[in-house]
Amino acid sequence: xxxxxxxxANGIAVPPGLVLIAAGLLLTAARGRVRHAIVLAAPLxxxxxxxxxxxxxxxxxxxxxxxxxxxxxxxxxxxxxxxFAFMAFAGGLFALKQDRRAEMAxxxxxxxxxxxxxxxxxxxxxxxxxxxxxxxxTMVIWLAGEGxxxxxxxxxxIHLFGGVVLMAGIAWHVAATGSVAFDLLxxxxxxxxxxxxxxxxxxxxxxxAWLPDAYPSSSWSGMVxxxxxTTKTAVYVLLRGFAGESILIWIGLYMVFYGIxxxxxxxxxxxxxxxxxxxxxxxxxxxxxxxxxxxxxGTASHAFVHILYKALLLMSAGSVLFMTGKxxxxxxxxxxxxxxxxxxxxxxxxxSISAFPLTSGFIAKSMIAEGAxxxxxxxxxxLLTAASAGVFLHAGIKFPWFVFFQKDSGLRPPDPPWTMxxxxxxxxxxxxxxxxxxxxxxxxxxxxxxxxPYTGPHVISQLQLLLFSGLAFFLMLxxxxxxxxxxxxxxxLWRRWxxxxxxxxxxxxxxxxxxxxxxxxxxxxxxDHKYGPAGTLGRTWPTGIMAFWAxxxxxxxxxxxxxxxxxxxxxx
Amino acid sequence: xxxxxxxxxHWLVRPRTITGLWIAFIVILALTVLGDFVFxxxxxxxxxxxxxxxxWFGLVSCVALIIGPRLLGMILKRSDDYYGS
Numbered sequence: 001x002x003x004x005x006x007x008x009a010n011g012i013a014v015p016p017g018l019v020l021i022a023a024g025l026l027l028t029a030a031r032g033r034v035r036h037a038i039v040l041a042a043p044l045x046x047x048x049x050x051x052x053x054x055x056x057x058x059x060x061x062x063x064x065x066x067x068x069x070x071x072x073x074x075x076x077x078x079x080x081x082x083x084f085a086f087m088a089f090a091g092g093l094f095a096l097k098q099d100r101r102a103e104m105a106x107x108x109x110x111x112x113x114x115x116x117x118x119x120x121x122x123x124x125x126x127x128x129x130x131x132x133x134x135x136x137x138t139m140v141i142w143l144a145g146e147g148x149x150x151x152x153x154x155x156x157x158i159h160l161f162g163g164v165v166l167m168a169g170i171a172w173h174v175a176a177t178g179s180v181a182f183d184l185l186x187x188x189x190x191x192x193x194x195x196x197x198x199x200x201x202x203x204x205x206x207x208x209a210w211l212p213d214a215y216p217s218s219s220w221s222g223m224v225x226x227x228x229x230t231t232k233t234a235v236y237v238l239l240r241g242f243a244g245e246s247i248l249i250w251i252g253l254y255m256v257f258y259g260i261x262x263x264x265x266x267x268x269x270x271x272x273x274x275x276x277x278x279x280x281x282x283x284x285x286x287x288x289x290x291x292x293x294x295x296x297x298g299t300a301s302h303a304f305v306h307i308l309y310k311a312l313l314l315m316s317a318g319s320v321l322f323m324t325g326k327x328x329x330x331x332x333x334x335x336x337x338x339x340x341x342x343x344x345x346x347x348x349x350x351x352s353i354s355a356f357p358l359t360s361g362f363i364a365k366s367m368i369a370e371g372a373x374x375x376x377x378x379x380x381x382x383l384l385t386a387a388s389a390g391v392f393l394h395a396g397i398k399f400p401w402f403v404f405f406q407k408d409s410g411l412r413p414p415d416p417p418w419t420m421x422x423x424x425x426x427x428x429x430x431x432x433x434x435x436x437x438x439x440x441x442x443x444x445x446x447x448x449x450x451x452x453p454y455t456g457p458h459v460i461s462q463l464q465l466l467l468f469s470g471l472a473f474f475l476m477l478x479x480x481x482x483x484x485x486x487x488x489x490x491x492x493l494w495r496r497w498x499x500x501x502x503x504x505x506x507x508x509x510x511x512x513x514x515x516x517x518x519x520x521x522x523x524x525x526x527x528d529h530k531y532g533p534a535g536t537l538g539r540t541w542p543t544g545i546m547a548f549w550a551x552x553x554x555x556x557x558x559x560x561x562x563x564x565x566x567x568x569x570x571x572x
Numbered sequence: 573x574x575x576x577x578x579x580x581x582h583w584l585v586r587p588r589t590i591t592g593l594w595i596a597f598i599v600i601l602a603l604t605v606l607g608d609f610v611f612x613x614x615x616x617x618x619x620x621x622x623x624x625x626x627x628w629f630g631l632v633s634c635v636a637l638i639i640g641p642r643l644l645g646m647i648l649k650r651s652d653d654y655y656g657s
Binding site for chain 2: 260261262264265267268328334336337373378381382385386389390392393394408455456457459460461462463464465466467468469470471472473476479480483484485486487488489495496
């Protein structure tokens with residue numbers, strides 16, 4: 001195996017993802033100040049590396065006659081590498097107070113693997129980092145404790161299934177084309193398998209339910225990490241591999257409305273935000289499906305700002321959960337009195353996700369709709385515009401209103417520890433900073449930006465859309481009253497149906513507990529039969545039986561001996 | 573005065589403040605519609621270039637996105653211990 005590290009004439013060619021994975025592994029052993037130093041310094045080092053790697057394939061090696069490329073940098077990779085590294089920093093700062101230290105280690109390996117996918121130049125490397133992400137993110141979920149065990153199991157099973165589909169697609173693609181290079185895959189014979197493998201990670205239908213099932217079962221800090229990497233890495237690979245694949249427009253629009261509808265019906269604040277991830281990623285998929293430079297720029301910039309404001313919203317929700325131990329809107333309300341920093345930061349996140357002028361959402365999201373205009377897709381544009389109003393409804397107002405205002409729940413928790421506040425302030429500053437000065441983000445995008453966000457008509461139309469959505473919310477508040485309910489989804493098929501069907505068909509209970517009990521009972525019966533006091537191998541045998549079997553054995557040897565002698569004499 | 577009375581009197585939740593906020597909100601809503609006359613919307617598909625399009629479209633979309641899920645919820649909602657725990 002020959003590793004080729006390119007001469008670093010233009011920069012430092014070290015794969016940034018591997019550095020963050022190494023930091024994650026170090027965190028398993030580090031304690032005290034050393035640990036804090038690694039948590040805060042490693043993502044910043046990775047961010048610096050992202051900006052120092054040269055724009056060409058630079059770390060590659062031959063493996064099984066294929067050229068694997070661990071480091072292929074270009075503007076698209078840099079956009080995602082930048083925001084992933086920054087997100088790891090903000091998430092690390094937020095999670096410093098997390099008692100379960102292994103969670104941060106798993107989260108950094110997870111983030112590092114996401115960056116690994118972004119810089120992978122071939123499908124084999126993509127797959128390897130993809131699976132590291134699946135395992136590390138499952139660890140992040142499981143480390144929340146007993147309550148997350150079942151949801152984590154469902155999560156890993158679905159993701160390993162997605163991995164198998166992806167691997168099959170990659171193998172087919174490599175067998176058919178002889179190339180492992182990761183570029184546009186829309187002409188690949190295996191494109192549907194690879195696309196299905198990628199789509200599973202964005203929460204596309206019908207398997208969207210893993211996301212609102214698993215993420216909210218993670219800890220108050222775990223979900224901040226989870227919200228950023230899996231779905232947005234999938235958006236990245238779709239951007240690179242499937243730009244212009246028109247079916248993504250309709251899958252994206254389905255996700256946009258699925259997210260809004262389920263979030264509106266939801267009671268748990270973190271599940272509201274989980275559905276909102278599916279909604280937001282739906283916008284990005286629509287942009288990828290439209291596939292023009294404007295739409296792809298829109299998707300990349302939307303992913304960038306989304307990671308920041310969604311993390312901010314989840315930090316705000318995580319702070320509430322950390323301080324109150326409660327997550328249901330029916331238990332919360334009125335927290336603005338004693339949690340002003342959390343409230344203000346949560347509102348900034350909510351305004352950003354709604355694309356209010358002067359926030360990061362405003363300068364990024366409209367580009368996808370602009371892409372639909374460029375392609376004369378009237379229906380897509382009207383649906384995206386209606387969905388933009390719906391985003392304000394389900395995330396922009398609903399989340400802050402029910403958590404921080406609404407009724408007085410009587411809870412009087414103070415703001416969380418200063419590290420958590422600092423992380424929220426950093427992300428709030430980023431959301432507003434990018435909203436006021438979009439230039440640096442536009443300069444990073446993969447294509448030249450031909451879009452001016454701050455024009456009179458754009459600002460006015462956006463304010464009309466959002467404020468009248470707000471009017472609808474407050475006029476119909478009675479219709480939105482929270483109930484202690486969940487909403488059925490496709491996961492009913494694997495969470496409830498097997499139990500109902502088995503009980504109905506064969507009259508046995510098929511719950512995991514019942515199955516385990518039966519398995520244990522069966523093993524006990526077999527052991528008892530063989531080794532119990534009366535078992536074949538366990539009981540005391542009479543001497544007569546021993547003598548009988550010894551005679552049978554000796555007789556058999558004698559007969560065998562005669563046969564051998566007979567054969568020999570016949571041979572001679 | 574106990575801390576509880578203080579809380580009940582938080583200025584943001586006093587009826588007078590709420591009335592004031594509604595008035596301010598309605599004034600701002602009106603201003604955004606008037607803004608269409610200052611910055612005429614440039615429609616790409618016809619109707620989106622008309623005055624107050626975004627206002628009524630946002631309002632109608634949201635009403636639909638509140639009523640629609642409510643109807644769907646009648647079929648799909650279950651108690652939150654439906655899957656156990």
